[in-house]
Every structure is written in C-alpha cells, then in structure tokens.
Amino acid sequence: MKKLINDPFDFVEEMLEGFCAAHDDLIKRVGRRAIARIDAPIPGKVGVVVGGGSGHLPLYTAYVGKGGADAAPAGNIFASPPAKPILEATRAANGGAGVVYFYGNYAGDVLNFDRAAAMAEAEGIRVATVLGTDDVASAPPSEAHNRRGIAGAFLVVKVIGAKAETMADFDAVVATARKANANTRTMGVALTACTVPANGKPTFTIADDEMEVGLGVHGEPGVRRTKVVPVDTIVDELVETILGDLDYTGSDVAVLVNGLGATPYEELYVIYRRVKQILDARRITIRRKYVGEYATSLEMAGASVSLMRLDAELHDLLAMPIHTPMIRQF
Amino acid sequence: MKKLINDPFDFVEEMLEGFCAAHDDLIKRVGRRAIARIDAPIPGKVGVVVGGGSGHLPLYTAYVGKGGADAAPAGNIFASPPAKPILEATRAANGGAGVVYFYGNYAGDVLNFDRAAAMAEAEGIRVATVLGTDDVASAPPSEAHNRRGIAGAFLVVKVIGAKAETMADFDAVVATARKANANTRTMGVALTACTVPANGKPTFTIADDEMEVGLGVHGEPGVRRTKVVPVDTIVDELVETILGDLDYTGSDVAVLVNGLGATPYEELYVIYRRVKQILDARRITIRRKYVGEYATSLEMAGASVSLMRLDAELHDLLAMPIHTPMIRQF
C-alpha cells in the first residue's frame, strides 16, 4: 500500500502537528499526545474525554470541540494511548465536576484508560467510564457488553458532548452516556484491507470479488467472508441484523451511514437510500441522519450502518449544535 | 475494483435519491438531475449555479446551500450534465438578478453549459460564466486560461456563494468570481486509479511503487510518473510549482489540502504540516485553511494542494458561514 507519509514511525507525530496547526482556532495541545478544546477546562461542566488508537479520523481527536468532547489522547496507529496522555487529557477536561471517559471496548484501551482513571482519582478527579459496544457482529446478544465499539461511537459522543454542554451534573451525564450506548447498534462490511504504516503490509488479504461482513475497524476478522453482492442485499443484511438485535418497533431513530475510508460518498448515499427504504417499510421514523466519514480505518473500503433508538432526550441532544475540527452541525 | 453499488447504470440515480433524502432539510430536487437549496430562488439575489460530472462529492451537489451555490445539475459519473438539467438548475437559482455559472474547464462541460446558457438567456435569464482553471499541471502559464479545473473549485465556490449572499449585484459577483479563480492554483498527485462504475475497469494502471504527479481528477494523465517518495518531497514539488506560477510574495493565502478519496485524513494533515512549514519559511501568511475531502475522484488515493492569494475581500468572503449538505462553517 502506497501512502503519503514520511518515516512511518513519525506519522502520528506529524499528523498531530498538522492537525493542531490546521485547527488552532478550535483546539490546543495539552500534552505530546493529547489535545483539548481551546476553552477547556470549563468550570463546573462535566468533562468528556474520548480517545483510542489513531488512524480513525475524525474519531476521536476530531470529536473534540464545543458540543463534543473536551479532550482526547491520541495513541499510535490502532494502538490505545498509554495512561500518561489519557491523564493529561483528563486534567485538561476537568472543570471540577468530574470527567466521563468514553472509548471503544478494546483490551488495550481498557487497560490504559483504567490506569489513567486510577491516577486521576488519586489526584482527586472523579472519573466514570462508559465503553462503546455497538458492533453487533462482534458478540452474540447474550454477551452484548463484550462487544467492540465501532462507528456508533460518533452518535454516542455527540449525545454525551451535548449533555455535558447543558451543564448537567456528573450522574446525569453518565446515565445519558450509558443510555446512548445501550440504544446504539452498528454493523459493517469491508471490501479491502488497510495497512498500519509501520507494519507496511495489509492487515488481511481479501480476494478481488470478496467482502468481509462484520469486520472490526482495525481489520480484525468479521463474521463471514462472501462474494460481493449488490449493495441493497448487503444493506438488507446489515439492517436486519441490527433490527433483530434490539427492538426498534415504532421507534424514532438516528441513522449513521459511515464510510471506512476509501468508499466514495456517492456509495454511502446509495446505502442511505436503502436504509431509508427498509425503515420506512417498517414504520421506524428517521429523526436524525448522518451520512459520511465519521470513523474510518485508514484507507479501508467499506461502510457501516448504525441505528440509535431515540427517546426525546437523545433526540434533542443529537439535534444540538457541535463544532469540532471535522464535525460541524448548526 | 469492488464497489458498494447495484446496477452501475442506476448509480447516479440512486445516489441522488439518497442524497436528497439525507439532506431534505437543506436542499430540494428541481429536476431529475438537478437540485437547489431549499429556499431557492431568493428574490433579488444573484443565483449561483455550479455543476459537472458526478463522482466528486462534495463537489458539486454538496456545495449547494446557504453561503454556497443556489443550484447544481448533476451529470453521470465523470460526464458533464446535459443542457436540460443545467437549465432546470438555472431556473431554480434565478431570483431575478441573473445567474452566474461556475464549473471546471472541460470540453464537455463548456459545450453543455453554453447550450444551457443560451436557452436561459432566451428565457430572459441573464447568465455569466466563470470557468475553473486552477490546475497548474494541465497547461503552461502562457495557456493558463486553458487549464483544467480541480479542487480549487471549492475555494472559488465558497467565495462566489458568500459574495452572492451579501446581495451584491450581478457584475460585482461576476468580477469577484473571476478574481477568485484568477488567484487560485492547485496541483495534485495520485497514488491509485479510480473506476467509472459502468466501465468496470480502472481508468489507468499504476505500479505498486509509483505515483502520477499532476493527475487530472478523472484519471487523465498528469505531467510525470515517478517512484513514490516521502510526502515532504512531494509537497515541496507541489507547492514550489504553485509558487512559481503566481507571485505569492508577502501575500495572505488560503490553503486547501484536498483528499481524492482513499487517502486517510491523517495523511492530509501530514501534508498540511509541510505546506505550513514551506509557507512560514517564505513569510506567506495562512489566513484560512481547509483540510479534508472537498473534491474527490471516486476511490482514488492521492491529494492536492491549493493556494488562493487573498485580498481583504476574498478573505472576508471565505470567512463567512456556509451551510450545505457536506460543507459547514460557522
């Protein structure tokens, strides 16, 4: 895989340098591997810290900003950040009302964030953790709490950020964060692999006429490899799996059609069209819709569909404005 | 190339259906292949019509909205729209103060837009045309007016849309549009090809260790094929070529680092970092900066750098808000 990079071991460093320079009106660096919104910490506001491995922009560093997260540590490509930058982000986010962590449920992230949480609490910062577990393909319903977190993270962070922005108290933010995650499901499909720059070889190989259903966002194997079929057939499988996992009957929902990197936006809109057809037929009402690249996997081709089941609170929080380096909603 | 599509001949139709459904709060359909901002036409405002072949989102249909264009026809993949949808877009954009066309300088587009312009004028709609000619790689300075239009279109449309939004009169909008284009230069590099869905084969082949410098956004050959080198070296060539083409000495500029589709955002930020280093060293002041996907070529990997030389008017127009399906600036 060809890449527009210099030394692959300098990649994250150079990326962060460019990111911070490009968005110096919105964010600031608060550590070698941590950034925060320009006005953080906000006294009295619950801080929101999100983060994980790099290689998924806009997730997570570009979720930092007004109406989004307060701060984010950035790990190496596909590697959880160490505890230290997480702690730096925690301090930067802490306006005295405690800090909520939200990140994807991966072993490495849990190890490092838990360490950071212990260190933060030792400094007197109250911390609560909510894990993203939206990937229905990664574990059966009976083990839903063990699932991986993937693109649905965007919807959950949007909700948490908005809730914190209302100056809700710590317990309320945590409760809403848990509710948001509990009501979110995602399933995706990949057509091509991606390459960790310092590795240099694709994480997996896939034939020219095959796709991997339920693939993890780092190239972890999915549930099934199969021939590429028309996208309507693929979307039917993704959405039916989600609808079979959580009861959406008669619900309002938010839809997120997310591109993994190489898939053209045009294809994402074709997917949205099919999602809407399915939900319309089932009288599930789309109240919020997001189509684009919200959580990528470097240059992987593929897409995922997320549905968040909405109550009035989740709806109104999604509808609030957000202004981050890559996510803007009026 | 694998794609998430159904019948390739239905691709544009299905894409537009999804696009219009996803953004029904911002845009409306005004013809089978034409869309307009939801509040168009705006009485007394100069209308702005942009457009071209599909496969480049957000260019051009997702440039339609407040602070952007009023309407856009959408062609087949990489094919100019016919005169008819251009005329439909023109009517939808016409608030009685005339309509300005802006599109990339390609033979097919010129033929079809000119036809539509003649038809619109026969209906009493005043039309002026400004061609995007920012691609420095596509012709020598002596033939600058024959150059192709590529990603710099975003900056130019941003300026034109903002100018029209100020309710400036027809001549003023046209003059500003010409000035914006005349001050904009772009050069790009491609690492992989793209595939027109109904063609099914990549438009060109390129070795696993090669790149094409100065490639057109539809896969037209560039100026030079060469081994992939570190991105700093590539950026140096792109920026030096641009700086050698127009005198930016002591100027304020807007920078656009644009991804062609498959290139991760992380790499775009590495590019921005280098652009900033070069411009800082030359005391060229970056006043506005855009890093992301603003004009893609389906799933092509690669990127371009655009510089717009700013006067106070261009700066202030770029700084104005814009709210379209894929471009949002507060």
Place this chain on the structure above:
Amino acid sequence: MKNIDGNTVSAVLSNVANAIEANKDYLCTLDSEVGDGDHGVSMTIGMRTARRALATLENPSPEIAFRTVAEAFADEVGAASGALYEGAFAAAARAVAGKATLNTTADWAAIYEAIAREMQAIGKAELNDKTLLDAWLPAAQALRTAADEGAPLDEGLRRATAAAWAGVENTRHLIPKRGRASRLGERARGYQDAGATSAWLIIKTIEQSLAPAAE
C-alpha cells in the same frame, strides 16, 4: 430494393445501440488512455435510452426516429459526446423532415453532412483535431462524392465506412486539439481517439443494417 422508411431507420438506430453497447468496454479503454474512461458508458447510456424510446414508437417518420435519439442524448448523456450527438441527431432529423423514405445515396449524404456540420458548429473542431469529426467528416465527404457520382446507396455507405475507418486510424498520429485529451499534447500521440472510433462504429452499423435494403 426495399423502402427505407421510418421503421427501417428506427431498426437501424436500434442496431447502432446494440453495436455501441457491445463495444462499451473497448470504447472506455480507448478513452482511458488519454481521457477519463467513460466514452463507452456515455454512448451506451444515450443509445440504450434511444433504443427503449424507439421501441415505443408506432410507424415513426425518419425525422421522428432521429429526433428520438437526439432526445435520448439530451435527457441522459451530457459529456462532450452527448452534446455533440444531441445536436447531430437533431440536425439529421431536420435534414430528413417531411421525407417518408430515405432510399437514395443523396438522402444519406445529406444526413451525414448535417451530422458532421452540426458537430463542427457545436464543438468548433477541425479535421485532424483528433476528434469524432475525423470519422464523420471523411464519411460525409465520401458519401457526397458517391452521390455526385451516382453510386448506389450500398456502395456509398461502404465507401463512407472505409473513409471513417481511415480517419480513425489517422487519429493515432495526431495531437488532440479539442476535448480533455488536448492538454496532453505530444503524450496523446499514438492513441486512437475514442470518439472517432464510436463514430466509425455508428457509420459501419448503419451501412451493415442498410445493406439488405440498399442492394
């Protein structure tokens, strides 16, 4: 010799659609070399739509048959080729207005001339600019000469096809002056023009479709 009426013209144009569609990939590959790889797609979209519309017509006049193709290009195609063929088929329609049959060499010479002339008016290209005119202009000229010499229609059409092919082959040696390839200059030499090739395909298919009637 049979009458070449509107139904025959409609059938001929449907054959053209089939020929274009069968050669879609070939035309795309040619356009990929120096262009954007879509010429076969654009021509297929136009002619497919035309074929569907032609199939719904009952006893069309030759004029209506040509106009139907023009409208298909106008509605569905765009691109350089779409604008040119929309105009070209509309000009062909005007050239045959009022005629019930197109049995003579002169009838078809007038059609080819109308097509070539309109394409030139729209696209501003000259002979040897490496465009589809490098097929249409020699074809029209060959057919006019045949008509002037009193050659029968089948022979005239054969000569037109031969002239078109010579024009296509000649494009390999040319530098493009129009269209998106024109910016490549010397680098575009050596490649056969996609638009000239589809033009020759149209011309050849008309010849072959009319051969039984024109004998």
Place this chain on the structure above:
Amino acid sequence: MKNIDGNTVSAVLSNVANAIEANKDYLCTLDSEVGDGDHGVSMTIGMRTARRALATLENPSPEIAFRTVAEAFADEVGAASGALYEGAFAAAARAVAGKATLNTTADWAAIYEAIAREMQAIGKAELNDKTLLDAWLPAAQALRTAADEGAPLDEGLRRATAAAWAGVENTRHLIPKRGRASRLGERARGYQDAGATSAWLIIKTIEQSLAPAAE
C-alpha cells in the same frame, strides 16, 4: 563468570530491542491473523525508545535500566502490550531495587516472576488464555525451579527459553480469552499468539545475551 551489573543489564535490554526490531514484520504478521497487525510495531516503538534512553545512561543500576524500559513503554506505546510491559518492567525494576549485580539464577527467577505476576495483575489473564502469559508464566516457573535446584544461571535461562517456546507453540491450540482476538472464539484456533511470541523473543534474547557472562 563475569559480573552482571547495570551496564550489562542495559546492554542485554538493548539486544532485546534489536531482536524485537528485527522481528517486527513477523510479529505484525502474527497479529494480523486474528488481531490488528500492529504488535510488532508497538513492541518496536517501545524497545527502540528504550534503547535510545539506555544509551544516554552512565553506569545505571539494574533497577534504573529496567525502569528506563518501563518509562519508554509508558511514554510511547499504549496498546495492550504497552500497558503490560510498562507494568512488567517497572515490577522488574522494583524486584532488583538496591542490587548492584544480578549474577544468580535466583536473581533472574525473581525478575521473571515479578514480570509474570505484574502482567497477570494488570491483564487478568490466566495460563492458556492465549496471551503473552503463556510464555512468561512457564518461563518464570522454569527459572524458579532451576534456582531451587541450584542450577547455574545459563542453564536456568536456557530452560526458561525452552518453556517459553513450548508455551508459544501451545497457543496455537488455544482459544483466546483476552485481548482483541478473544471475540473470534473458535476462528482464532490454529494461530500462534503474537504477544506470546514476542515474549519468547525477549526471553531468548536475554538468555543469549547473558550466556557469555553466565557461563
């Protein structure tokens, strides 16, 4: 027999860095099968940073040498392996605190035990969970047994390497219970664990680096 002082420990750890870096691609490939393909990268980043930092130390104590590696992982790595090795090397540092030399089998048994114990405390994995503990636990056990039996250091380290490799080979038959591969269940059987493999590489490199001193 030479003294194994802090400088020797530092040299040993630099050798480990070289061994890891030389096997980066191998470790990534193993991690690609069921994980995310970055294990060789994470270990390389940690050990490279450690090697650079070690090179700046003047006559470090063994404790400082181990702590320097722990800090490199703490600053630069992250991931599952980073958290585990940060803790593990810090535990090794604590285990040798105050010692000027590490000449005995018991010294190294204490180090390996500290490493394995800390990794277990952090990662909550058990033997046969298909993690790096499947190399570290048997290695620590083998070294402790060797120490209890009064075996010389070089023999103890050789036994530890052998036990680690047996553990690595055994991971092929296991279903992962921890880490990102754990969601794959049966599908992860048959693949050798990346983390166990890098653990064995570390253990083997320590053995080989100390062989001349431990003879």
